Amino acid sequence: MPNTWTRTDNLPFFLDEQFAYIREDAELLGEKVEWEVEEYVRSIFERDFSLFFNDLEYEDVILTEYNLFESDCCDKSEVFPGYAVYIHFHSSLVQRLIEFMIEKHPECLLKAI
DSSP states (O other), X not given: OOOOEEEGGGOGGGGGGGTHHHHHHHHTXXXXXXXXXXXXXXXXXXXXXXXXXXXXOXXXXXXXXXXXXXXXXXXXXXXXXXXXXXXXXXXXXXXXXXXXXXXXXXXXXXXXO
16 A cells, blocks of 8 residues: 655755744744644744645644653652654645746756656
């Protein structure tokens, strides 16, 4: 069975560069819980890439993974250790993204070849 989800840093043609700022900004939000980070990521995608959500449901095509860093210390007063954010695209969104780039920005794809 083919994998239907791709992490943005594994997108073809260096397309991950278009989305890296979202992940990086989400990781710099500070002490946030998972749902706050997910909502932040969603708001940025819906604002900056709204054309992809005219006929796709966000929940069906984007998955945000929040991984809290583990603390080595048992001291509960320790500073918030931080977290990593990974964004996954469903294959339907990856296909749409590649088609969009071929149609609207083929020069970018040619540079990557």
